[in-house]
Amino acid sequence: MKLEDIKYDFPNMPENMRQMIEQEVERQLAKPDISSRNRKTIRHIPKRRLAVAVAAATLALGTTVCAGVLYGLKNNRVGNYAYETKQERQDGVQDGAVASADSEHYVKVQASYLPDGMVQTEEGKYNYRDGRGGVTIGCYYMDTGDTSFEKLSYNVTDKEEVKVNGRDGVYLKTAMDAYNQSLYVTYPEEHLVLEMLVSSDVSKEEAMKIAQGVTVTPTEETAGDDVMLCYNWSRYLEAEKENALAEESGDTMDLSFSAKLLEKAKSVGTDMNMEHNGLTKLPGLTARVTDVQVADNRSILPEGMLDADAATAFDENGDLKSSTLSYVKAGDGVNTVDRVVKTEKSENKLIYVTVEYTNTGKETLTDIMYNGAIRLLETQGDRTKEWRRELEKPAAGDEWDYVVEEGLMLTAEVGAYDVHGGERGNNYIDALKPGETVTIHEAFVVPADRQGEMYLNLDNTGNTKNALENGWMVDIRK
Template sequence: MRLEDMREQFPKMPESMKRMIEQEVAVQIGQEKENDNPKVVTYKKRKKKNMAHRMLVASMVAALALATTVCAGVAYQMHNQKVGKYGLKTQIEGPQTAAESTENMADQTTEERAGKAAEYVRLEISYLPKGMVQSEEGKFSFEDNYMQGGVSMIVYQLTPEKTIADIENTGIAVSEETSIGGRPAVYMETAPAEGDSAENSSTEGTANENTTGAKKIYMIYAEHNYLLEMFIFPDVTKEEAFQIAEGVSITPTEETRGENVMQVCSWNDMENEAGKGEPETDESETLMTFPKEKMKNIHLIGGEISLDQNGIEATPGLTAIVSDVTISDNISSLSENMLEDDTKAAFDTDGNLLPMKVEYLKSGDGINTVDEVVETKEIPMKIVSVTVDYKNNGKTALSNVMFNGGIALLAEYGENMQFDAYMNEKPGTGDIWDCVNEESIGFSQEVYLSDVHGGERHNNYINTINPGETVTVRMAFKVPEEKLNEMYFTLSNYGGSHFYDETSLQLGYVDIRQ
């Protein structure tokens, strides 16, 4: 997973929440006196982050606890200031004073910081839970839930000679001061929405086994001035997360690529960049609508599509035909090699596809209140199976051919086409809810099931297609019944299922509307 994607999935708080925290901290600190002089606190502006991944945002805002580490003469401290009931402001302090650090920061221009050569590290893991495998550098998932869930890690470079940018979090459920592998660390879990089916923590501020949300760990590797940020998804327990973290080793390397080699990011630069320029607009809105004329390259079921340039590597002579589309609602329509444990969770005991549960939320401020579930309902779903025939029309064999398939829900609005979400309902007059959470169980319009598995990780690859040979792949998706008349199928390896993508439009969508 790319760093920018990871940062996007776990954004910092909106400006309105940040101002509330700043005001509250100022009041609290203003009441404290040291030698009859009020303490001074400075704040950095940050841009509002994209809120497209609403469920992950709601599940991953968290809090940090006090920790100190000393190694090679460099001391770091993480100081917490609780704000309201759920807000937290955390400062990471290096050995210099704030005044000296501010002066040094001013002396170093953005160009000088940008000109510094990128640093790389080798991140290695000595323990993984049974069934968990590495899916990317810094990303580990369970084999039956590949590329989803699990844990993801990012390594940051700290600058001990400068003030380190603050960490601000809302929606704290529990936080814990701890030590992992001899390193001071902080662990946090999130507060579930009030009225959520998940059990709430019975003891505020203390980690316990009843919380079931996403988690996060921070650890400081003082010997190299590194900060490890570890995102822990709900399918990993606290105990497993601690065991994984204990076995993480991070060492500098001159290599820039290779197994377990990843680039280090500057914590300060990441945070400082977020505070520059005008407030960021929500780019997801601009990517949801595009002129209808760009849909001119539309294919019908049975039409041949050239896939010569449908990925990172060229596949000359490769074509694809969507030969069949079927609709069902029972697990019997899927072959056994398409099913995993997480897929089976989408069906009842008789094999019937379960409806999608939807929660209507009244957003909390993350400081004194958390999100509240004010209404729930169920959306009938259907299994959409798409059969694709891949053929090698070239003269040489093609190896490790990556294939992708996704269903875009596209609706016409005048002269424009617009990507539709599972749920695009907006609150009306008198509604107290302001956002929607959609249950994600089993499979969806993007994370498909398929009956062909190949490549090194036994996932969406065809091992070999010889000249003149055809390989048939069957994919299955879960789509709301009411959206079957909006379905367009994309074979693009670049995406195009949820937002405007030029490559997908050039390749052409397949009209599979029912």
């Protein structure tokens, strides 16, 4: 299960560096994939709410019996749209045993009911075949003790306490997000809290029917169609603490650098030395971007290149969809909710890239991780910065605070590719003999009006400055 799918961020580490480290560790240990997926919604969180960005949902449960101890979850309303929930033991009883703090806890999650047209796309994830949204299931493991569960939720517009197969749970609906419905169910005997995130195009009734058909079973297995790794509550607390520190210090993301660095970008057709582009040395490995094509229809792509997520970027005729931009005025999440002040369409382009990896050395290279990411580099004067929609800021007089973009897919690193290898069949070349070349195709989507700022980053850390300084960035502007 890809844990970032369910909105859990690891602070103070670049996303792409984290992805590289995760992939290397997972390849060696054969773990399930916990890298980030492409999201339908790209959202800028106002800084004053950064500290609670990871606390996007609440839990309101009744009294539960677990290991002979009665637990009650106290749910307090804060203002009009915020809720604080804390799991507490009942008066007169003692806490039960603290859950094991082992690093990994796997469960097998199976859904016996899905609405018509919805299919399982990976472990814990279910989407409609026609490209609409669906349901993503994950879980918390309470490795710090069951009574440490506490969450604060903002922008809640609808809440209902429910029963799911006799278990206490809560249904929540929040403002603005594409996946704006949540369902939480407690499994205290296993020290688990199950989370189900539901897209706006799935009805509440269908969401409840799906939940009633879900079974959760702890397992020793670490891989499989229904096996997922639970998210340790201690990691959630660490992320919350780091976010609070970032809020207190006023740290902001600076993606700018000297424009002179762009002079180091390579041209299409130029060989690049990739020997040190990874956690392990790969003597003799080179890469060359041989072709870059721009299209409006998926017909340019090889059959089977797109997974269920990526396919949602196209309509029934294979044409690339436009994005919907919602300009949002942020509420405080307590007494006021976020509201859309205007919407507009943004046209996109499909970028199809061909990269050749060649072994010019004398030894066979194995388990070669590769990456690709388009960076949109905007130059103003002597400074260049990475342009990202979620970092857009309003001009003087604008009523909005942040932009939500729905429909833009294939934007993440190696979002779609056609060479699969490694333990999990992802972005690895299994083996490359001396003198051998492997050709890789990758696909991305960018805003149509940003084609003149496109650069392809082949650095395995994803760091733009590092890629330019080491000669792993390619100028693909159109």
